[in-house]
Amino acid sequence: MFDEVVRRLEIEALYTGYAGCLDADRLEEWPDFFTEDCVYRVTSAENFEAGLPLGIIYATSRGMLTDRVMSLRRANIYEPQRYRHLIANIGIERDDGTALDVSANFIVVRIMQDGAMSLFACGRYVDRIVRAGEGWKFARKDAVLDSRQIDTLLAIPI
């Protein structure tokens, strides 16, 4: 039982680290939150519920995440907005002995360079996480957006 409590806090720390990495624009560290053979997807709730595999982002390895970061760095020069994630209501849905199914609610606020703030995205993470050394990593992460509109030219990590 005590192990479960510790695990719970470790998982919360995983999401806190994840949010912090994205919000601080330390994108180069972002792939480290994933296993090498991870699946990462940003998709809409409609597509997710319909079982459609397609997504706004769809990557099937950590290497593809690294590639994406490099693309964003090249393209992103003229878009100096900031993002702020709030991730809450983290729930462990299943533990099958080798991995945990975890979901969490998120909202992302976008802050433009002139200071204007807007609700950029909200939704639910549907994740599969595995132990990796002293911490945990995402073996699979679906960022399921409630809205199918996403107001950006660039598919940034969520």
Place this chain on the structure above:
Amino acid sequence: MFDEVVRRLEIEALYTGYAGCLDADRLEEWPDFFTEDCVYRVTSAENFEAGLPLGIIYATSRGMLTDRVMSLRRANIYEPQRYRHLIANIGIERDDGTALDVSANFIVVRIMQDGAMSLFACGRYVDRIVRAGEGWKFARKDAVLDSRQIDTLLAIPI
């Protein structure tokens, strides 16, 4: 002391489950979060602070919650919006041996079918929860809205 830690995590799981139930539109399961003789109310901060019993929703039994879900199902056909709750800052204010007084902050984002997102509601839950088997249930839940405007024709659960 360890019992308190476990209790704390159980209560967080209660709110996470509650948010997940509403956001996934599994309204038929929503009454299960309450005791049979529960009191559930959605009210404004102004009315709450003035001690007024009236609310946008006021139910005094789990059966009334079930009735409300049935009414919403009949009426709701033409309103396919989604909602996303973020519940945070859960605090146990009092433990009188039979029940806990718990408060928590929430925001609810509404997502229209065309993808438009807006801040639908924010406020504070003022709850009384009791042990029920392995988990906890709401014996009383006041969803106290900061705004007295609520932009909906239907009084949906918060």
Place this chain on the structure above:
Amino acid sequence: MFDEVVRRLEIEALYTGYAGCLDADRLEEWPDFFTEDCVYRVTSAENFEAGLPLGIIYATSRGMLTDRVMSLRRANIYEPQRYRHLIANIGIERDDGTALDVSANFIVVRIMQDGAMSLFACGRYVDRIVRAGEGWKFARKDAVLDSRQIDTLLAIPI
């Protein structure tokens, strides 16, 4: 290890109490969350990252916080808006034996008297907290706003 779990929950309770104090407009209790020789600052992410000491608010003692509350009470009569904080993703970044470096994400919603809600602020707390009796207090708190615009005539506590 168990001590760390308890500490974690105490720190979450500190932020929950802090949010509750501000949202309930119990500003007179707000300075009690700080040590006597605290440093409290509200600043923008740009200034914070540039290492600029200036802030929208800059106080170097609990007494200055008390003075600020008194000023706000005198000035605030005609601004009956409400605020709602959501503080999430609390992370303990460092423990040097005498104090903890803690960060957390926040959003603040403002609710005008006519019921209109808007995203008032979002950002990150960069805090230093120390044990004080049975609880914890802020020895230093930087409320780092993502936006450099803040839509208010009055510098209210964040």
